[in-house]
Amino acid sequence: MVLTGNRLSGCVSLMTLAFGLLAAPGAFAQTATTQGDPAVEAQDDAGNPTADGQELDAATVQEIIVTGTNISGVKPVGSEAITLDREAILATGQTNAADVVRTLPQVRNLGEFREGGTQGGNNNQQGNAINLRGLGQASTLVLIDGHRITNTGASQTFTEANAIPLAALERIEVIADGASAVYGSDAVAGVVNYVIRKDYQGLEMSVRASNNNGGLEVSPSITAGTNWEIGGLGRGNILISYEFSQRDAYRRGKNPYLRQDLSRFGGVDDRLNGTTATAGFNGNLVVANADPDGPFGPLQPPQNSLLPRAGANTYYGLPVGTNRDLSISDLLLNQPNLLDSSDFNDYTGDLRRHQVAAYITQKLGDAVELSFQGTYNNRRTLSSTAQGVISNVQLRRFLYDPVTNTPTTTPNPYYIAGLAPDALTVQYNMIKSVGLNNWTGENESYNLTGGVKVSLPWSWRGEAFYTYGRDKACNYCQLGTNINLTALQYQIDIGAINPLDNVSGLSPAQVATFTGDNIQRSGSGIDDLLVKFDGPLFALPAGKMRAAFGGERNKVYNYNINGANRPFNNEFQLDTDASTSRGARTILSAFAEVYVPIIADDMNIPLIRALTLSGAVRYDHYSDVGSTTNPKLSGTWEVVDGLTFRGSWGTSFRAPNLPDVNPRAISSGGVFNYFYLGQDPRIPQGPILAAYVSGANPNIRPEQATTWQVGADLEPFRGLRLSGTYYKINYNNRIAGPDVFGAFLNPTTYPGYLGYSDFIFPIDNPAGCVNGNSATYDPVLAEYAGRTILYGGGILNPCSVEILLDARNTNLAATKQDGIDATVNYIYDFDGGAILFNASVNKVLNNEQQVKPGDPFIDRTGFYSSPIEWRGRGSIGVNYHGFNAMLFANYTGSYTNDQAVDRLGQAVLPVRIDSYTTFDLNIGYSTEFAGRDRSFMKSLRGSLNFQNVTDKAPRLVYTNNAVFNGAYSNPFGRTVTFQLSAGF
Secondary structure (H helix, E strand, O other): OOOHHHHHHOOOOOOOOOOEEEEOOEEOOOEOOOOOOOOOOEEOOOOEEOOOOOOOOOOHHHHHOOOOOOOHHHHHHHOOEEEEEEHHHHHHOOOOHHHHOOOOOOOOOOOOOOOOHHHHHHHHOOOOOOOOOOOOOEEEEEEEEEEOOEEEEOOOOOOOOOOHHHHHHHHHEEOOOOOOHOOOOOOOOOEEEEEEEOOEEEEEEEEEEOOOOOOOEEEEEEEEEEEEEEEEEEEEEEEEEEEEEEEEOHHHHOHHHHHOEOOOOOEEEOEOOOOOEOEEEOOEEEEEEOOOOOOOOOOOOOOOOOOOOHOOOOEEEOOOOOOOOOOOOHHHOOEEEEEHHOOOOEEEEEEEEEEEEEEEEEEEEEOOOEEEEEEEEEEEEEEOOOOOOEEEEOOOOOOEEOOOOOEEEOOOOOOOOOOOOEEEEEEEEEEEHOEEEEEEEEEEEEEEEEEEEEEEHHOOOOEEEEEEEEEEEEEEEEEEEEOOHHHHHHHHOOOOOOOOOOOOOHHHHHHOOOEEEEEEEEEEEEEEEEEEEEEEEEEEEEEEEEEEEEEEEEEEEEEEEEOOOEEOOOOEEEEEEEOOOOOOEEEEEEEEEEEEEEEEEHHOOOOEEOOOOOOOOEEEEOOOOOEEEEEEEEEEEEEEEEEEHHHHHHEEEEOOOOOHOOOOOOOEHHHHHEEEEOOOOOOOEEEEEEEEEOOOOOOOOOOEEEEEEEEEOOOOOEEEEEEEEEEEEEEEEEEEOOOHHHHOOOOOOOOOHOOOOOEEEEEOOOOOOOOOHHOOOOHHHHHHHOOOOEEOOOOOOHHHHEEEEEOOOOEEEEEEEEEEEEEEEEEEEEEEEEEEEEEEEEEEEEEEEEEEOOOOOOOOOOOOOOOOOEEEEEEEEEEEEEEEEEEEEEEEEOOEEEEOOOOOOOOOOOEEEOOOEEEEEEEEEEEEOOOOOOOOOOEEEEEEEEEEOOOOOOOOOOEEEEEEOOOOOOOOOOEEEEEEEEEO
16 A cells, blocks of 8 residues: 555654654554544544534444544644554564653663563663653653553552554554543653554464574564444454563673673773672672771872772682681782673673553443453563672681571681781672572563443444453572671681682581572552543534543552561561552542634634644552642644644642552661761761651642643644644642762751751650650650661661661652654655655753752753764665665664773763764565465565664763763664565
8 A cells, every 4th residue: 555645644653753663564653643633533443534514323434533522523722642553563673561661762772661671670670661751760650552451560660661562553642742631641852652463363373583682582473353233233353462472691701882881992891890890600709908097097008009999998709718717918009800790790681571552342222332452461581691690709717606696716727827917808700509599570460451332312422441461579689599698707717618619618507507589579550441432522614623521530559468587587578568568559539631623614703723722631649659630731833735724731740659658568777886977966966877768658749730732733734744843831839759878978068958957857866765665755756766677787786876867758859851753755646556754853952850849950961871962863775566675773872871990990081972872773574465375374474674874873971880871872883683474
């Protein structure tokens, strides 16, 4: 099928979109709904436009609902949906839905919720999330067919952006505008809606092979669908899609950009840094150089001139042997044994993923339609790591009692005298005995939505949907391979293990004394009931005024199961379980929306071919964090045929996730000794005991944002469309942790404490204070000491506490961002094909950050970990009689590396990083066999996609542990994706 100008008018992109193209079966890339007409172009059952002005019944209108509005049969006014149809999705060459969306210029790939070097942190599960506008993944709402799905995660929850197989995707719609007036929480930066294929007839079998993410990934899939007619009832249909993905792990050591020693690029050799090193199999000793005038004197200990990265420490390499009764002369002075950890660590893990999507409908006569939509996702990612199996341990002068775990007077036979006044630090490599550690990320989730649509009198329609979703995940899991350093140290202290012995190895029995599990499992769920009604209110001169209203009741929960082998006897301890850590909330919502056509073309008003306004409002009441009301006003003004102006204003919000407000799931607190030299007269000078708390805060309120945008669309002649949008976002009460440690530990910050004085509490316990009796504490301390604290040991010896630091997350920060989205789209049709051109760009004008109320806003546009100024994507291609070829250009603008370091890891002045452009090439062929003598096959499609076809190296960006920025480039160079699909 050739893409015509008429088709273009319904498919082109808007400035707020991203681009690319791919014409009909072979080539388009990205489309966007247009806002020139006051109502959606109506279509008949075959998808063909009906006559202008013709009304459709409710059963037909439902097929053309657009993301961003509750009113069927109309487009969202004022802001547009970026639409990637199925052809565009396949043309990207990406292997999952999240990476497809990340091709859009509006997306900033910041944060941990992506794969590639993100193991071991908040995303050890190796999930994926979308970050529109760089405002954070929590500010982007992800839907499937317009319905919410359950979150996943433990200490930080998120919506998995790969919750649906590519084989089941009909299209992806993105609203890059605030939409809480329609959808509620999280729709601050925008909405990503995955639309499932619904009416496929036959059987489709596909296979995809790619190395886009390092290791070879193979994904076979099968999709089957059919429809039927039941006499007396009506039409029904079913579609089921299954996809399996298997990807090999990609070891860091295979790639020079991922090695620990980056000196070949002029970067840091991070194999050794201070007292930390990736010790070789023989191991090392590291000894702190003596401070000539003590810890509080002005002089500093001497630096290691032979090993500058060692700082004020001396290294001794261990010789090969059992190494008992060693002397200093046996050691290799400043000749450490080193390995490169990249030879043992995976950048992307071994992946196994099963995904299922299903859609079923059945009409019951002319007025009622039942539907069911479900998705299932089961993913396991296994990443090897040397973490823990190369560790610093202490070799003490005297052995410990194995019963009491306390020092004795028995000399340690392995201790080397003369190196240090007390214990020696040994860098102990156990890889040969223990093997590698493993990060295991597991996720199993399903979301089931049942619905009923009823045609009501006066062309109104009622709808009800119930979504039941459940998720279980292993977020931070080391199963059987966790190194319990406390237990390992105990075995060394009692003399059962000699950490200097690098030839004998450890027996399985010895290894079992300090290995076990470290788990952070989670469970999340959603029970969401939504009821809404929409239809026409009355006729206006310009058309029918339409409205929608309804309500929603959403119940969600989350729990964490945390535990590990922690004590010296290596016993597994459970910190939280599903019942004690469970957090839950109920959200009750009411919403309404109106669509008002003010002026129509046939009214013959100069310079106003059409004028349409809309308004929406939504009220959300949370059982735990309060209530919020969010309106949105929008307008579209079509001046003449081919020129349209549009705009919108509204407020949006993000409610804190359940772990943010649940100390039973994540909280920590403790005490530490500190020598206070500050000027706060309420705190005694000299040694004090300080207490702190951090983690969840039940007093957090929703984040709030005001968003507005104005834009224009111009179609000067057939085939050419230009779009531009200016947007502005004011985002307040953002959840962040106050930097109370930096404020308090700096002795010059009193009295303001850098603006954090509200979180720093001098404690004045009465003379009769009794540890364990909170009624005798300072009232402020008593309030904190009685709260749930899971980690850090808690506030011990509270009667001796002089200061309390509240580092819990709270509503603190603010962001002001404005920018421009622009798109140029041109299609030239010729006999048998078309030439296609598209260019889209996002320019962030300002991205101002305020750390806390009262601080000045500082522009953080275009820095290492903040949104860059420019991002763009363009394409040019041709399709001709089933053959298609498309060349994509991906542009990342220049930015400033404010985390720059020299080759020794020392901070240097910020460095400007040049812009970066890569090219992708997609070549494909598709054909239909209808009417030919090949009845066993209906269609065949094949494509070959080259990402970074010129094999361009990433820009060198020097930081402490990398020479490239993983948010805006990758280390893989040219990658290839092959896809083959056959329909039967």
